[in-house]
Amino acid sequence: MTPPKPITVIGLGNLGSALAETFLRHGHPTTVWNRSSAKAEPLVAKGAVRTDTAAEAVTASELVLVTLLDPPAAREVLAGAAEAVRGHALVNLTSGGPEDARELATWAAEHRAEYLHGAVYAIPQTIGTAESSINYSGSADVHEQWKAELAILGKGTYLGVDAGRASGYDVAVLAGMYGMLGGFLHATAMATAAGVSASELTPMLVSWLTDSFPALPTFATEIDEGDYATDESSLAMNQAGLATIIRASQSQGIPASTLVPLKEMIDQQIDAGHGADSLARAVESLRNSA
Incomplete structure (x- = not known):
């Protein structure tokens, strides 16, 4: 041996x-x-x-x-x-x-x-x-x-x-993780401001996120193919929803600092005439600013 x-x-x-x-x-x-x-x-x-x-x-x-x-x-x-x-x-x-x-x-x-x-x-x-x-x-x-x-x-x-491929995966995965954690912290701040404890909120939030995960492979295909046509979650629909959440957050005295950047990306794509396209198209705002 x-x-x-x-x-x-x-x-x-x-x-x-x-x-x-x-x-x-x-x-x-x-x-x-x-x-x-x-x-x-x-x-x-x-x-x-x-x-x-x-x-x-x-x-x-x-x-x-x-x-x-x-x-x-x-x-x-x-x-x-x-x-x-x-x-x-x-x-x-x-x-x-x-x-x-x-x-x-x-x-x-x-x-x-x-x-x-x-x-x-x-x-x-x-x-x-x-x-x-x-x-x-x-x-x-x-x-x-x-x-x-x-x-x-x-x-x-x-x-x-x-040699950079492993790191390419790594920092992208971690960016997604920290984005999720930022959303979680924002959600708990809004919940506690409304009298709901973080512990009470979390099971419902985890369930909602788990149910949302299947959308990610669909978004990934749209991003890779550059085809954002959709009959479901359009940019215009999400723009309206985010505006409501941001107003609610601010009315509770909670800054919407984790949501405003996403809203701005969506606004940019809608201003360019893509309001009927999938939410995934917001990634183009990041690509175009690179």
């Missing part, structure tokens, strides 16, 4: 520490580095090897996972280890946008390293369980060669050679 391969984890925040601990549990010799070396102490107590520099940590393993605060931090730390990365597989799990991932992929290629980007859909406590999943994009060779080791962390899905 082939012994577990050495692995390096750079960055020991909640996610990085969870990754390192998971590899240790599976018997992998694990090298760790963090700017604040004290964060490595619990992992060292479990068998990890701590290095003084990121370059030393890179040198210790062919597979190097990077989990830092943000893309500038990842670029800075890897730049400091530039002479060490040649021939190594860099798997960057630092959150960022598609261009951040592509920039680091280009940098890695210039320094003769292979680059794979990952977007994690898990909280640190679930890393290494069936509740954890990670999307990857970038080097197909890295994904194939290290598939078994990466699978330890959770279900992995490879999305293609464009």
Whole structure:
């Protein structure tokens, strides 16, 4: 039986520490580095090897996972280890946008390293369980060669050679999530102003949202095909509904700051003569302003 391969984890925040601990549990010799070396102490107590520099940590393993605060931090730390990365597989799990991932992929290629980007859909406590999943994009060779080791962390899905594709999915999914959370917070503010507790409102809201979700694939098809003809939820209908909700919110002393931007997008499309089209057409206001 082939012994577990050495692995390096750079960055020991909640996610990085969870990754390192998971590899240790599976018997992998694990090298760790963090700017604040004290964060490595619990992992060292479990068998990890701590290095003084990121370059030393890179040198210790062919597979190097990077989990830092943000893309500038990842670029800075890897730049400091530039002479060490040649021939190594860099798997960057630092959150960022598609261009951040592509920039680091280009940098890695210039320094003769292979680059794979990952977007994690898990909280640190679930890393290494069936509740954890990670999307990857970038080097197909890295994904194939290290598939078994990466699978330890959770279900992995490879999305293609464009290093920015995993991040493209990630930031879009998170934008949708935060939009939903913003709507939830607005809804609870309006409810409590009307004497309805957030706990009383939430079951009805969840039920309504759940019933609304099937509309999203239909909207997605309309957006992809650019065909917004509809006999159902038109822009004009939604303009009137939103205007009513905004007035009600403001009359309760609740700013409609989560709704006004959507209303403005709808207004723009109606002013351009598309009032009979599907609500999905509002996306064109975002595309045209890009």
